[in-house]
Amino acid sequence: MRNSTAPVSPKEATTNVVYKFSCQEGRCDGSSIYIGRTSTTLRRRMQSHRNQGSIFQHFTDIHIMKPPLQKLLE
Numbered sequence: 001m002r003n004s005t006a007p008v009s010p011k012e013a014t015t016n017v018v019y020k021f022s023c024q025e026g027r028c029d030g031s032s033i034y035i036g037r038t039s040t041t042l043r044r045r046m047q048s049h050r051n052q053g054s055i056f057q058h059f060t061d062i063h064i065m066k067p068p069l070q071k072l073l074e
């Protein structure tokens, strides 16, 4: 505890990470899996996923909704 203003979640602030997203929404049972790699922070990458890319495409096609940011971060 050196700095009380440090980012709240180290996980979300990590750079150069490989991430896996498996969709548990609706009739998906985790069989729709997306794996990606990002050199920016995970939060920034997931925010872009909310508006474009294969996860966004999956959500808009199958679930008729935008991927919730919280779900992506889980």
Ligand SMILES: [Zn+2]
Binding pocket: 023, 024, 025, 028, 032, 058, 059, 062, 063
């Ligand atoms: Zn799905």
